Amino acid sequence: LERIRADHERALREAKETLQKLPEEIRRDIRQDKEKLLQDARGRKEAGAPGLPQRLFRQPVGAVGQEPADPDVRQRREKIKEMMKHAWDNYKRYAWGLNELKPISKQGHSSNLFGNIQGATIVDALDTLYIMEMKEEFKEAKEWVEKSLDFSVNADVSVFEVNIRFVGGLLSAYYLSGEEVFRKKAVELGEKLLPAFNTPTGIPWALLNIKSGIGRNWPWASGGSSILAEFGTLHLEFVHLSHLSGNPVFAEKVMNIRKVLNRLDKPEGLYPNYLNPSSGQWGQHHVSIGGLGDSFYEYLLKAWLMSDKTDEDAKKMYYDAVQVNKT
DSSP states (O other): OHHHHHHHHHHHHHHHHHHTSOHHHHHHHHHHHHHHHHHHHHHHHHHSOTTSOOOOOOOOTTSSSOOOSOHHHHHHHHHHHHHHHHHHHHHHHHHTTSSEEETTTTEEEOOGGGTTOOOHHHHHHHHHHHHTTOHHHHHHHHHHHHHHOOOOOOSEEEHHHHIIIIIHHHHHHHHHHOOHHHHHHHHHHHHHHGGGGOSSSSOOOSEEETTTOOEEOOTTSTTTOEEHHHHTSOHHHHHHHHHHHSOTHHHHHHHHHHHHHHHSOOGGGSOOSEEOTTTOSEEEOOOOSSTTTHHHHHHHHHHHHHTTSOOHHHHHHHHHHHHHHHO
């Protein structure tokens, strides 16, 4: 009540002072207030992408600007950079803006894994271009992302492939360079992938039509099941999407996957490759640490390391699986 009374009295004083001003003074004050609001709006726009919270960017230590003392290592580095330059220049010449280059036929190719989304090579190469200090090439790639990277497609995409190539590529580029366009595009794409989790269990579909939000699974995957290596390989990117967007939903979706897995019995202590997203039961008990299962285990370890070794749940799931695999 004291605070309300004080605010009320202050408003009355300001109103009396305003009434005592000449019309020209009032117009000048209004003009100054408008200019200040515009300046504040411009400052917010420059500080962060529209609708996203401000994030203080810190240049990662050692990403660029370091030269090895060993001349042999320097020579090998230059050779690798030369190979990257050769690959990039030919992609730019023969397949610019498409997903891939067929090096023998010298033609562009766009895998149906990405639907109609284009530019997978550009986005996937951003971090490499930055680390190798290929500044002109990085600038070209960034400009293409700003002007041409479009997610408004009416086609099925692989949630797994789009996540690791496009979302992962954009996040890496943002964390290296601090360029807001990469954060904005990563969050935009992450939001478009969220409908894949609209299943009875929250285990995502393998395929998603980005425009309609309708998902499905590969027809060959054990009676409509989702694949362990695919739905289990979303964690790193989605946790960072929550961090960069301020929206907890991304992290909640991938943490729910763990909850579902931990409730299930695990034959021989390992995780079968197929899980039905409707019933929440294993599609079959086939287990693999190669194809169909490999990156799930890899991401558990990486999740623990990424959390500065605080994600004890990921560590336990990984080490339990390793111990079982030894036997």
